[in-house]
Amino acid sequence: MRRELRYAVRSFRAAPTVALVAWSVPEALPAATSGFVIANAVDRGFLAGRPVVGLFWLASLLVVAGAGALGTRMVFRRLGELAEPFRDGLVERVVGGAIRNGIAERPDHGALARLTRQVEVARDTYAGLVIVIRGFLVTVVGVVVGVFSLAPAIAFLLLPPFVLGLGGFVAMLGLAANRQRAAVLADEKLSAAAGQVFAGTRDVVACGTEKDAAALVKQPIDEQAAAERALAGVAALRTACFALGGWVPLLLLLFAGPALVRDGLTAGELLGGATYVLFGLQPALQSFVAGVGGSGLRFVITLGRVLDASDVPPAEPRHGTATGYAVELRKVTFAYGPHAEPVIADLDLSVVPGEHLAVVGPSGIGKSTLVSLVCGLRRPDRGEVLLGETPAAELDLATLAATRVLIPQEAYVFTGTLRDNLTYLNPGATTAEIELAAAKVGARFGDYDAQVSPLEMSSGERQLVALVRAYLSPAPLIVLDEATCHLDPAAERRAELAFAERPGTLVVIAHRISSALRAERVLVLDGAGAAVGDHATLLRTSPLYRELLGHWEAGRTPASQPA
Structure with a gap:
């Protein structure tokens, strides 16, 4: 007492x-x-x-x-x-x-x-x-x-x-x-x-x-x-x-x-x-x-x-140092509980610096879990997830923040000025840099010093703020976990192309299969395993990829086809 x-x-x-x-x-x-x-x-x-x-x-x-x-x-x-x-x-x-x-x-x-x-x-x-x-x-x-x-x-x-x-x-x-x-x-x-x-x-x-x-x-x-x-x-x-x-x-x-x-x-x-x-x-x-x-x-x-x-003790300090920003998964297995079926099993994946990778698969198949592992938010049960040459889960938070940016499906916007929301990953960004990033991503903003309230913004507006924020970040690895799902296909295409042209590595958890068509390589998760390759290779080797692509093409109209 x-x-x-x-x-x-x-x-x-x-x-x-x-x-x-x-x-x-x-x-x-x-x-x-x-x-x-x-x-x-x-x-x-x-x-x-x-x-x-x-x-x-x-x-x-x-x-x-x-x-x-x-x-x-x-x-x-x-x-x-x-x-x-x-x-x-x-x-x-x-x-x-x-x-x-x-x-x-x-x-x-x-x-x-x-x-x-x-x-x-x-x-x-x-x-x-x-x-x-x-x-x-x-x-x-x-x-x-x-x-x-x-x-x-x-x-x-x-x-x-x-x-x-x-x-x-x-x-x-x-x-x-x-x-x-x-x-x-x-x-x-x-x-x-x-x-x-x-x-x-x-x-x-x-x-x-x-x-x-x-x-x-x-x-x-x-x-x-x-x-x-x-x-x-x-x-x-x-x-x-x-x-x-x-x-x-x-x-x-x-x-x-x-x-x-x-x-x-x-x-x-x-x-x-x-x-x-x-x-x-x-x-x-x-x-x-x-x-x-x-x-x-x-x-x-x-x-x-x-x-x-x-009054809980802090986690054990992480002392790893990033030596690059290549992403490599070696026989990674992860399950939500000791008796649960693995969400990801024996996955091998290598993403070289500067590559554009899209991840596709049915809902609930483990795409967001993969993102958590890559970004160091979860530890694999078996295997290793490396950023550079260091296990991601061993990197200290400051190093992780400087190495990768993750934008989830529900974008985070806080009450404050628009400028503060756009630049808190890069506080030194100038107005000219903000305007350039917004133009690249396809966002249109008014007064950067105006107050914004998350409750008064639409989901799409919040996603555009988060996208510009990530574009301004100096982090070389950008991970978009369905981060454009509230945008229309044209706006999604423009944003993804902007990040693909940005120096660094881009990993996109695809909301639409069209994201896979824009990527250099595609990782297909089907629950039983994984297939990785370019678009032409996966059309030959992955039945699930052909099925996903077929559903998408069947649902397109001529007006909605990408240019």
């Missing part, structure tokens, strides 16, 4: 924290003055036979309450300045942890749940805790100031049991957090065991193994029940702490009332002390116990899970 609390405290930002403290001052006025006002209304007004004076004192509470309401309003307005940066920090941790896991090829199946659910739970409970704890401190400080100004004798009577009750509750928070965590884990264990049994209910009934199935879930049920009983015990202790801190002060005041009057206290002062207890200390302690004991524990546990999952 200490780690989570340290993280929460470090997330406080100076400016909004100071603003919250400043606006808490007027919010503390009702708590500080309520008992004092009641005492004067009784002693100087109603008991003195001057009801107008008593009403005047009571009316002053309305003014004070108005100031307190203004403070509360401003506190809630500034709360987002703490809660939203806290949420953003958690999002960065979750995304960063997921990326590190992906780079290290460690499966992280819970990243999406942490990002969409657990981060929001942590943000909401964090904001709630800020309000609860701040409100508690404001009220207690106001009550302490008010009761000492009213009658120090009452303060020394009320505050010790309140402090004892508060201290007991704070002392048991660690125990409560441990038991809450144990209850969550027990519930998850029971759900997993019950899910296995429920999934095989028909088999259990058919085989008459109900007793065995019940035995499988008996221990998780017993553990979950024990965890819930332990939580109930914590709830009982919490109630006892509230009784000590919230009700014992009032009882002491009532029992000591006659003695206090004999010592010179007035009836109004006694009533003011009771007001401080009933409308100050009791509600404050009740909200604190309920908020910290409920939302606080959820916050600690949820934040702990997010931190545990995001």
Whole structure:
């Protein structure tokens, strides 16, 4: 729990924290003055036979309450300045942890749940805790100031049991957090065991193994029940702490009332002390116990899970150095899982510098998997993928970024200026270079310094931005993974020809078979093997290539035939 609390405290930002403290001052006025006002209304007004004076004192509470309401309003307005940066920090941790896991090829199946659910739970409970704890401190400080100004004798009577009750509750928070965590884990264990049994209910009934199935879930049920009983015990202790801190002060005041009057206290002062207890200390302690004991524990546990999952070690550093940009695959085999059929099996391929290669095959046959292997995003199960003379998966990220550019089917565009989107792979590109690249690729842009929003752009517009960005990149290897699928055939042809004329190597995962006709060589993946060669060779040797070409030619119209 200490780690989570340290993280929460470090997330406080100076400016909004100071603003919250400043606006808490007027919010503390009702708590500080309520008992004092009641005492004067009784002693100087109603008991003195001057009801107008008593009403005047009571009316002053309305003014004070108005100031307190203004403070509360401003506190809630500034709360987002703490809660939203806290949420953003958690999002960065979750995304960063997921990326590190992906780079290290460690499966992280819970990243999406942490990002969409657990981060929001942590943000909401964090904001709630800020309000609860701040409100508690404001009220207690106001009550302490008010009761000492009213009658120090009452303060020394009320505050010790309140402090004892508060201290007991704070002392048991660690125990409560441990038991809450144990209850969550027990519930998850029971759900997993019950899910296995429920999934095989028909088999259990058919085989008459109900007793065995019940035995499988008996221990998780017993553990979950024990965890819930332990939580109930914590709830009982919490109630006892509230009784000590919230009700014992009032009882002491009532029992000591006659003695206090004999010592010179007035009836109004006694009533003011009771007001401080009933409308100050009791509600404050009740909200604190309920908020910290409920939302606080959820916050600690949820934040702990997010931190545990995001505190992942980085992947082993890659130390390889590229010595060229030829692409070579040597007996490469890759499967998605130890028991899955290989997507790519014993593939040999060599792409020399400056070559234009197209990869074709049915959907789902492994073309994008091949791209991931070539670009160093995945490691082969067997064999080697070399960029230059170095295994691609061993190259450090900076070297990979300088060696190859991959444009996937869904092009990435970020909110910012058009110039930033076009040049972030080559920040030093001039306007003239941008215009030349756009003209080559076939893109038409307006103001390069205008702001762009990905949500307001079509898929084709985003692809054109990504294509110009890749063209401007100094990387000698360009890989287009259906990167022109949202363009019309004419625009696709122009873009591919531009990259083919660009110095360097081009690998195109073909969206249309026409991409293969423009390539120097074609790799055909059919699931059982691979065939590679030029267009004429594959027409003779590859039935799948002839089939793909036949489907394409049958679907063409004279107007759509390439020039």
